[in-house]
Amino acid sequence: MRPVNRIAPAMPVGAYQTFQISSPRDTMIAAACEQVGCPQWRQGWDSVIDERTELGTAQAAYIRTQSRRTFREMRTEQGLTVFRFESGQRCFAEHKTRPEIYLVRDGDWRGNPTGREREHSRAADWVEDFGENQLRLVDQQKKG
Structure with a gap:
């Protein structure tokens, strides 16, 4: 040394x-998106879900009914559901710091x-x- x-x-x-x-x-310790500089919190994000699968159906149902986040819902030409989340809200990741x-x-x-x-x-x-x-x-x- x-x-x-x-x-x-x-x-x-x-x-x-x-x-x-x-x-x-x-x-x-668990940390909020803002504390760790989460890019999704800063810029917003899209979650693309395939509702033709069991997992996709469950994810979409959770987002619509339990996520308590602000989003817009769209459909792609391939039949996928896009949930567009605004910035300034908690993402779905569990951050640690x-x-x-x-x-x-x-x-x-x-x-x-x-x-x-x-x-x-x-x-x-x-x-x-x-x-x-x-x-x-x-x-x-x-x-x-």
Whole structure:
């Protein structure tokens, strides 16, 4: 493993804050289409079903009566049924993703002298906290 090359800190450990995003190992959770950037969710999709088969009949019945999704129904020249689904709705895939932990703690790589840390439940909150910290640093730098 390569040694870490760090710049020597100019201030004591208590003058720093660490913003960290991590994922637990080997953990997968169910995720919504929007969370994983699903292309069907973004652009919509077509499901082409052959209702002449038993499977196709069951799939079409499910889409029409139980899927609770918005679609338009069309027929091809070959007798297949096309269900065209609008974007912005959940597709039929079961997406999985690794959970992310959004952590802010006092200190830096040398340690956390206060033991204080907080975990944000949403990425947007962590980003906002990080941005406010950056603005605070800029203001302090301007003051000298």
